Amino acid sequence: MENKLTAKSAIVLLSGGLDSITVLAGAQRQGYLCHALSFNYGQRHNAELAAAKRIAHQYQVQSHKIIELGLGNIGGSALTDPHIDVPLTPQSGIPVTYVPARNTLFLAFALAWAEVLELQDIFIGVNAVDYSGYPDCRPEFIQAFQTMANLATKAGVEGREIRIHTPLIDLSKAQIIARGLALGVDYSATVSCYAADADGRACGSCDACRLRKAGFEALERPDPTRYQCNNS
């Protein structure tokens, strides 16, 4: 069996964005041997996945698995359905970029892999501050998932508790960036934009770009994001 480690090992959900690289760097700093898990779910911003691969390589993770989700098939989000536009101005309520049950699905795959690798720790970079419009980024969702996970699995039945770690959940974007910079993270390698071009250059206008920009501004640190022409 590949990489079945009984030492301090963890699965880290790695999207290729600003948050997940910070989580990975932090988990490694805590001494975890990390297995990275990414998803190809028909997201428009596939440059994110290319970034995930570069980051996994850069951080020399134990293994990197990319799951083909085929969520485009289900539709319902501006991130996966070509008939829904990504909004370029601020919206209220649950954003149209919300992907139905996305974190439930991501964590479910992480859980399956955790069972196979016989490890108990799963890290996810959800954040309840900047993304409060997404129901599956709230602490009560994470807590409920963890409870369910321990009833769903052999690990839970055998008393090896599954733990879902959300080190960024209470942080502002500026605090996340500050933490990452302290960990030596190079944010130029990451892609956050919902409408990045094929080279991973950001649009500068979507929700994700605005939050990221404001984070660097609040910190008064240079923004290393590569923007598309005329969009810096």
Add this chain to the structure above:
Amino acid sequence: MENKLTAKSAIVLLSGGLDSITVLAGAQRQGYLCHALSFNYGQRHNAELAAAKRIAHQYQVQSHKIIELGLGNIGGSALTDPHIDVPLTPQSGIPVTYVPARNTLFLAFALAWAEVLELQDIFIGVNAVDYSGYPDCRPEFIQAFQTMANLATKAGVEGREIRIHTPLIDLSKAQIIARGLALGVDYSATVSCYAADADGRACGSCDACRLRKAGFEALERPDPTRYQCNNS
């Protein structure tokens, strides 16, 4: 948007086996317009999926979606990993045919689709009696999943409660068959065997075959299962 129904609509997880056809027939009898959801997760017994398609057609479901799960990629079960043999004699504890986090994944996809279709009812044919070795078939798991689902989704946030229905959870295999026969189910169309051949003929020896056989015997009803030669 395809088939977005505000009337009494439901998603039914349809494996193509004895249990799920019974659940589908029962949900339709209760008046639900049913959307069937199946998974291609690298299971060895792909004849099951062919059966699911036939059943979806026979029951004229509103739509039938087959998700490509790519779970073989994760490994860890005799049902998806060619390096682990399906046992042909009874085993104790959690069976090697247990697929890590399978019902969590199946229900997570159903949840995502329920969000898109804007419906609240999901039916799954889990059974705690015959399959007590699988942690994700227990009522407490289902209850925890439902709690999590209502925190994870737009439906939950907006007060439209997601309900996970498990009509077979407390029934013996014989009771399930009796219910299905009363609903007019033709069990010859279903495949339960973990090691069925390409034509969907059962081995007669695996756990699933033994349980199914015993069910018909207990009821003293003819077993319509098509067996491989010398295995009836």
